Amino acid sequence: MMLPNLEVPLRHADFSLEEHHLMLQEAFRSFFKDRCPIERVREAESGFDPTLWAELQDLRPIAMAVPERSGGDGAGLAELVVVAEEFGRRVAPVPLVEAAVTARLLARFADRLPTDLLRTVLDGSTIATLALHPGLPGVMQLIPSAAVADVVVGLVDDQLVMVTNHTKPATVTNQANAPLGRFNLSQHDGSTTVLALGDDARSAFDSAQREWKLIMAAAQIGIAQTSIDIAVAYARERRAFGTLIGAFQAIAHPLVDAAMATETSRRLCYKAAWWADHGHHDQRKHIPFAYLSAHDAAVLATKVGIHTLGGVGFTVESDLELFFRCSKGWTLVAGDPNRVLDEIAAELYGPAA
Amino acid sequence: MKFSEIELSETDSLFLKEVRAFLDEHLTEEVHQEEWETGSGHNVGFHKALGQRGWILPTWPVAQGGAGLTESQAAILQHELVVRNAPSITKGTTTLALPAIMSYGDPELAAQIACGVAIGDICICLGYTEPDAGSDLATVRTKATRDGDEWRIDGQKMFTTGAHNSHYSFLLARTDPDLPRHKGVTMFLVPLEGVEIRAINTLGGERTNMVYFDGHRVHDRYRLGEVNRGWSVLLGPLNAEHGIRHDAMAVESRGGMYGHAGSIALEYMEQWAQTPSAVDGRRPIDDPHIRRRMARAALSVEQMSTAPGPMGRIVSSELLIEIAADFSDMLGPDGLLPPGTTGAPCDGWIEYAHRYAQGTAIYGGTTDVHRNIVAEHILGLPRSTPKV
Numbered sequence: 245m246m247l248p249n250l251e252v253p254l255r256h257a258d259f260s261l262e263e264h265h266l267m268l269q270e271a272f273r274s275f276f277k278d279r280c281p282i283e284r285v286r287e288a289e290s291g292f293d294p295t296l297w298a299e300l301q302d303l304r305p306i307a308m309a310v311p312e313r314s315g316g317d318g319a320g321l322a323e324l325v326v327v328a329e330e331f332g333r334r335v336a337p338v339p340l341v342e343a344a345v346t347a348r349l350l351a352r353f354a355d356r357l358p359t360d361l362l363r364t365v366l367d368g369s370t371i372a373t374l375a376l377h378p379g380l381p382g383v384m385q386l387i388p389s390a391a392v393a394d395v396v397v398g399l400v401d402d403q404l405v406m407v408t409n410h411t412k413p414a415t416v417t418n419q420a421n422a423p424l425g426r427f428n429l430s431q432h433d434g435s436t437t438v439l440a441l442g443d444d445a446r447s448a449f450d451s452a453q454r455e456w457k458l459i460m461a462a463a464q465i466g467i468a469q470t471s472i473d474i475a476v477a478y479a480r481e482r483r484a485f486g487t488l489i490g491a492f493q494a495i496a497h498p499l500v501d502a503a504m505a506t507e508t509s510r511r512l513c514y515k516a517a518w519w520a521d522h523g524h525h526d527q528r529k530h531i532p533f534a535y536l537s538a539h540d541a542a543v544l545a546t547k548v549g550i551h552t553l554g555g556v557g558f559t560v561e562s563d564l565e566l567f568f569r570c571s572k573g574w575t576l577v578a579g580d581p582n583r584v585l586d587e588i589a590a591e592l593y594g595p596a597a
Numbered sequence: 598m599k600f601s602e603i604e605l606s607e608t609d610s611l612f613l614k615e616v617r618a619f620l621d622e623h624l625t626e627e628v629h630q631e632e633w634e635t636g637s638g639h640n641v642g643f644h645k646a647l648g649q650r651g652w653i654l655p656t657w658p659v660a661q662g663g664a665g666l667t668e669s670q671a672a673i674l675q676h677e678l679v680v681r682n683a684p685s686i687t688k689g690t691t692t693l694a695l696p697a698i699m700s701y702g703d704p705e706l707a708a709q710i711a712c713g714v715a716i717g718d719i720c721i722c723l724g725y726t727e728p729d730a731g732s733d734l735a736t737v738r739t740k741a742t743r744d745g746d747e748w749r750i751d752g753q754k755m756f757t758t759g760a761h762n763s764h765y766s767f768l769l770a771r772t773d774p775d776l777p778r779h780k781g782v783t784m785f786l787v788p789l790e791g792v793e794i795r796a797i798n799t800l801g802g803e804r805t806n807m808v809y810f811d812g813h814r815v816h817d818r819y820r821l822g823e824v825n826r827g828w829s830v831l832l833g834p835l836n837a838e839h840g841i842r843h844d845a846m847a848v849e850s851r852g853g854m855y856g857h858a859g860s861i862a863l864e865y866m867e868q869w870a871q872t873p874s875a876v877d878g879r880r881p882i883d884d885p886h887i888r889r890r891m892a893r894a895a896l897s898v899e900q901m902s903t904a905p906g907p908m909g910r911i912v913s914s915e916l917l918i919e920i921a922a923d924f925s926d927m928l929g930p931d932g933l934l935p936p937g938t939t940g941a942p943c944d945g946w947i948e949y950a951h952r953y954a955q956g957t958a959i960y961g962g963t964t965d966v967h968r969n970i971v972a973e974h975i976l977g978l979p980r981s982t983p984k985v
Contacts, residue, residue: 472976496976508903522601533895582889593871597880
């Protein structure tokens with residue numbers, strides 16, 4: 245039998261972090277380690293700690309991945325992915341993912357924005373968030389960080405708009421204890437700035453949705469990694485039946501599965517970020533790949549983590565409980581994660597019939 | 598980070614052309630056909646042609662039978678061999694064993710073996726597994742008994758893939774039954790002339806072997822390393838096979854080999870899914886049910902070649918098993934038709950892949966053994982298998 249001759253180009257498969265990535269990783273890792281102990285996550289009212297947010301701005305995470313011509317620091321999604329993993333490792337109660345992605349979106353329309361708006365978004369004093377679904381007339385949308393954001397950006401009636409969030413909606417109680425709020429892009433008491441119309445609006449919104457998925461994927465990797473770290477540390481100390489429980493394959497192998505899923509997804513995030521930064525339209529599939537893979541990894545790692553700790557993992561005192569809540573709680577606002585299979589299929593096989 | 602297509606230097610582009618021309622000439626339809634029929638994992642003519650170019654040990658100096666290739670040229674060669682589905686199993690076992698032979702063998706013998714390997718005259722199989730010793734290799738019972746300048750080998754080796762292609766077996770034998778199990782074993786490079794080899798055929802169509810040693814005599818010069826210190830001789834090749842290096846997370850993916858099998862299966866299915874069905878004229882990909890499963894399979898194939906080191910080995914074989922089963926389901930009853938059968942969709946490749954995939958989680962160290970490796974070496978969990 246002759247097998248099909250696949251034209252497989254010889255590609256680099258370099259997943260290593262460069263020097264500046266490692267410096268970023270170290271800077272944000274030590275920031276979150278020092279300033280965001282798990283007690284601070286628990287204490288954050290409605291999932292937002294304004295002091296932590298202000299402290300975080302010393303590292304300029306929002307300006308980082310915005311072009312220099314718009315007042316940013318000119319880094320890209322690869323750098324943002326590295327930072328977001330560190331944020332996810334501590335489930336820090338700050339709207340980092342939304343704000344960083346929305347800042348990149350706003351920077352594309354800097355000339356349409358009120359004076360000084362972009363500058364204050366970049367320095368964190370104005371919190372910008374993204375409505376992850378196109379707005380429908382008369383329908384309130386659950387929007388991440390809408391309870392704390394100063395401006396909400398989204399697509400409504402084929403317009404990309406920025407709306408000031410005057411009367412911040414109350415936090416809607418939710419699994420992740422995130423500052424979710426209900427907001428309607430076309431009915432509100434704020435002022436609206438139209439950023440783009442028609443195709444321009446749709447394509448900019450599509451980019452922002454995709455970037456949110458990529459950066460959220462990296463945050464999910466952080467959630468998964470910490471869950472594994474907590475469970476491994478426990479399995480190395482806890483004894484049962486006269487031995488360390490980590491020596492039982494029934495404990496160890498599920499942790500291995502979680503670690504494999506996490507490492508694979510981390511690499512998919514790097515790859516997706518690299519392709520997105522390098523503007524290759526034919527490589528768009530990598531973002532939904534990374535998003536679904538990371539979501540699955542976080543769901544698996546938090547599940548295995550809780551199970552490894554047994555009853556202790558299931559109590560509200562367990563740190564794992566917080567990570568578990570954010571694994572679904574942070575992603576589900578974007579809709580059923582399995583729906584990204586349709587995005588993958590569209591990239592690979594064209595539009596659905 | 599870097600994922601772009603590799604821009605070849607002028608020298609490397611010429612080299613790629615040379616490799617492709619070589620494969621067009623030597624990797625013929627007959628070679629593929631023979632491999633398909635025998636599952637031998639080896640083709641003598643093709644292997645010798647590789648050897649003549651110095652491409653069995655491609656980075657070795659020309660004077661030692663290699664081709665003095667740079668790392669990038671060696672990567673090009675390897676890539677082309679994989680994507681063109683060149684038979685490679687026996688070449689793989691041969692080159693896995695060679696470093697240990699060079700380090701531990703009698704220098705004169707090692708030089709002679711290396712030379713023969715390089716030019717394609719000598720092949721080596723791995724004589725590890727026995728009917729009663731697989732994952733737990735240290736329980737091997739094949740005995741080597743000293744008799745003057747010689748050793749007498751008695752026992753059976755099982756699943757010695759490529760033994761029928763090989764001139765030597767890189768053999769693990771017990772030399773002192775009274776010592777603790779890891780300590781009473783010795784490695785030998787056993788010439789296979791006169792040894793009985795019987796075929797074992799597998800579900801995946803590959804041939805492997807039973808090898809019977811019945812008082813087989815081997816001169817002491819074929820011993821590798823000190824007597825009863827065989828475990829340390831074996832460890833290098835074993836770790837290489839398991840994808841373990843010191844920096845286990847930094848190794849390039851070993852998923853590649855099954856990743857390619859996954860890519861072929863996906864390619865076949867993509868063609869199938871985008872072709873209007875003879876029954877109702879509709880393309881399967883327009884059925885939302887098929888569409889999402891194809892997308893999920895595409896993600897799986899990406900994951901197969903992404904996971905690093907021993908993780909890659911586990912992820913790639915297990916996902917191959919999963920996608921092959923799911924692809925079979927999508928094809929429906931026709932998915933049961935093997936290659937060569939009239940009406941077999943995807944040339945029967947999916948039916949074949951569904952069988953073949955099962956073996957990938959077993960040979961070369963099972964996925965279970967690899968999970969132990971990840972647990973202990975990467976996660977730092979305590980050892981799970983008892984130390985006997």
